Amino acid sequence: MNVALGGLLTALVTGGLSALAGLLFPTPRRATVVGIGTAATGVAAVAAGVAAMAGQPAVVALPQLLPLAGLLFTLDPLGGVFVAVTGAVAVAVGIYGIGYARHGLRGRSFQAVLPLFVLSMVLVPAAASVGTLLLCWELMALTSLLLVLAEHRRRPQVASAGRWYAVMTHLGLVVILIGLLVFAANAADGSFAALRAAGPTVSPLVAGLVFVLTGIGFGSKAGIIPLHAWLPRAHPEAPSNVSALMSAAMVNLGAYGIVRIGFDLLGGGPGWWWLLLLGLGAASAIYGILLAAISTDLKRLLGYSTTENMGLVLVGVGASGLFAASGESTLAGLAMAAALLHVITHAAFKTLLFQSAGSVLAATGRRDLDDLGGLRTGMPFTTAAFGLGALAASALPPGAAFVSEWLLLQALIHGLPASGLSAAIVMPLAVAAVALTAGLAVVTFVKAFGIGFLAKPRSPEAAAARESPASMLTGMGLAGAACVGLALLPTVILPGIGAVAAGVVGSGNPVVVDAVTIRLADVAGSLSPLLLALALTVALVAALAAARAVATRRATAIDARLWDCGGGPLSARMEYTATSFAEPLQRVFDDVLSAEQDVDVTHVEESRYLVQTIDYRRRVPDRIERRLYQPVLAALAGWGRVGRRLAPGSVHRYLGYGFYSLCAMLILLVVTR
Amino acid sequence: MTVFGVVGVVIQLVIVVALAPLLTGMMRQIRAAMEGRAGAGIGQPWRDLRKLMRKQPIHPRGTSVVFRVAPLVLIATCLVVAAAAPFVTTASLLDPIADLFAVVALLTLGTVALALAGIDTGTAFGGMGASRETTIVALVEPTLLVAIFALSVPVGSTNLGAIVTAGLEHPASVFSPVSLLAAVALVVVIIAETGRLPVDNPSTHLELTMVHEAMVLEYAGPDLAIIELASSMRLVVFLGLLANLFVPWGIATSGQPVLIAVGVAVFVAKVALLGGALAVGEVFMAKLRLFRVPELLAGSFVLGLLAVAASFVLA
């Protein structure tokens, strides 16, 4: 019984007990107990994950539980990374959920299912056979669906969002099922060990088919275009702690699936796989952040940002595969390490951002940025938390995601000289895509933070907002501490991440660290995030001191009116809104976005030269949905109308259908034998 | 952590801080001379800074700590970049952060701080300036990073010291198509990032034509002095990077006082030359309409891509 195995089993037990507590405890203390239980599950999962990353094996085999093959769990270093991430997110969200549940989420169904969701997410990376993986995957999908639908009695849009989510996640499951079954049919049995052994020997056609099918299913879960439509629907409508879990822990498992099957089980593949992955990842990154930049709903913005970050992760995975396919194993390890680090940093800041958004939603009841603003006076801690998360999300130093993007860019840049013609075309475009994404992320998060939290409140609810209770603040504090730690001292976890990445692609450790500096092995590049933050702080203090010293009038500052062109005091209606902030960007990208505008002008009765009201409405539909989903849905509806003719209402007719088809099948059987 | 490193950092900081307003003054004087005006003299920006520092600090009603801290963050980022980048010497004390990506990201951080301050004022002008400035920053990023990519390919690293040293050792690489294309792309980037014509007019007084000025409209007194100084420093930093990445000769490679003096003089001369060329160009250009700016930036992006392609073909 080593730490990994112990942690896994403890997580299982605490998760189950928390779910039971959610069912049995009375309402006053239910949320507290479940929250603490979820956090305990998270701690155990982190311990198990970190121990697995360090190389301790953990195997749990339960052959009697499922009819055909039983359940088989094996925790290896790659799975350990994702288990640790899930656990860390669960700790923060569990504590946060204690206070958040006050807003109508204390029911038995919600509180009992939440620990089960966390547990299923912990088990998926540990699954070691096809049946186990699919079972845990489906459990994860079902529990998350129940949690997304938690507030459906209060808002009708939740039901529609739940439907989209249910259909898409189950279609993804079916596609993954088919892919894995095709793979298992070409191997000895369904366990991952057998698949790994058979991986190098399957024909390229079968391998390509398996990769594409599982890539579609896992990519849809990660929110990659064009199968991302569930993400911006489910995340806003779900309760904020569930959104945080989904965005920071569940979508990672899509990336995990692709890495597991592409690198581990199939043993790498030809270049076109990875080019496809890289292309889709880059396109998702740009499209996701573009839609986030023009989105005014705070949680939808964060959901689209998840698509962007998962796209960047897949860029790293794709680059890694491309390098591995052309023999550059150190670069492949570097790209994979960048992707894994980005998964971790994204989990940290996305948790923080969703927790802050949930805090705002709980305090004001509003999600629309155009109705918020001025929250820094009433909710200073939440504002600071969101600011920290926004700094991290926009990939600026000293933020957390700056280090992972730096690593990713270093991997892409060093790939040029040796890797062939396709790399010569792809790498510059990939760098340009990452750069555009970074720039757009700056716009998005300046908008979200500035419009949402600074300046004057745009609605009475925003003006009346008060800070959240202590448990929510503690949860945000935990996530914030993780962000700060990752920003200043990534050198603590990078050797471990590098070792895991090296294990996946089969090379030496691509990063070498001393106390504060990250150095890359075999290629030239180094960065010290701590030194950067220190230099900034020193410069800030020096500038402040110099300014104080030089300024001669030491008198206290006077208050002054803002410049209003002499037209009288400014009201909150005159501020820039989120829509107007993003308008130049929307105009620049109008070909991609094709916004629809309605302007209604009502004139004063006495004179047509004077305007009484102007009604401005702008919709930016998701173009991929318009072009791809709507025709498919229309075709399905048409098919359904045709099928209606088969159902005239007579019970005998329906029974007859069954009987005739049975007889026809039997006759067919006889004739074809 | 050598004495050479410490001395170099201190000298660089002093030079950049002292000479930045003089550069701005020189550029304005060149414009005045070409436009037939007498001009205010090279030292006018310093006199303006002195005047502003003597004024009473003002806090606009309704702004918060973000508004008060933003100028400090802006100048702090400029100071860090001025200390880390190889302007006078190649051995920087802050070599672990002298990475081109890190430097570019730090300068963007300064812009972001200012944009947040603009939004924090709650006026339409502040929001407008922030909106336009961040849009331009977003569109400039791809060109910037691709140009850095092109610069790093011959050297195999994005460390500033390494690139400058490689330029010193292989003078012929300066005149390769890669460098020329990357240089042109970077010139456009610098114009966009520092808010010069044709992207933004730094001396306009019409609010609707402002980009950078709109964000800082509410600042007065010592805060405005810090922002003006920081803007001048940004220009010096960008021009210094452009000069030393492409034409690095004259930079001091060891700690001898003579070499350092030569390095200072060469650096001042290069920046003055580039600043003067920029000022002359500005006289003949009008400000572009905001929605024409993406076309300009797209053109520079294509140049940057060609630079990378050329570096692969010629490698």
Added chain:
Amino acid sequence: MSATLSAQLLNIAAGAFLFTAVLILWRRELASIIDIFALQGVALAAMVAIIAADEGSVEFLLVAVGVLVVRSGVLPWLLRRALSHAGATRRETRPLVNVVTSLLVAAGLTLLAYAVSQPLVALDPSPAAHAIPVAMAVVLIGFFVLVTRRLALSQLVGFLLLDNGITAVGFLSTAGVSLIVELGVTLDVLLVVLVLQVLKTRIREVFGDTDLDELRELHD
């Protein structure tokens, strides 16, 4: 008992099994249909008992007794109770397919069952296996009854015929389905009968008739 004797007895029981199924198709009165169904239960129990005697297994004998009790005793009793509550209509009112055609179809289904079951018989040519096609035929005939009768009660009989046939196939092919599965299936069938009984009463209360062909509301 000797092999040939048990084989002959098994064939007789199987024959009776099929004959009762065809009789259900032929007769119109609901009361006589229920009696014939009870007889079929006896034939099924006999088949199981013969296999039990062959194997010398006490467990199978107990199963045979259980089958006798449930399928010859309990189920027909429930059906008769439902019939007594039904009232007027004791005859089947014009089945969807007339009797002559039904019998011809039954013959065709028997042939189909024989054709389909050939591989099963060829797998293990024991006397029990030779009776599998008969059981298959009863399955198909039961399904046919379910599809073509109008009254809810006769449809129920068809469903039970189906289940009898499936049970028979199970016992004959593997010489015994696992006891627990058989128990579960029997309980299931019991539950279905009870539910359908209640449903039939409700249908009659609301619509006044249990002629299912009159109900045409079950569509979009």
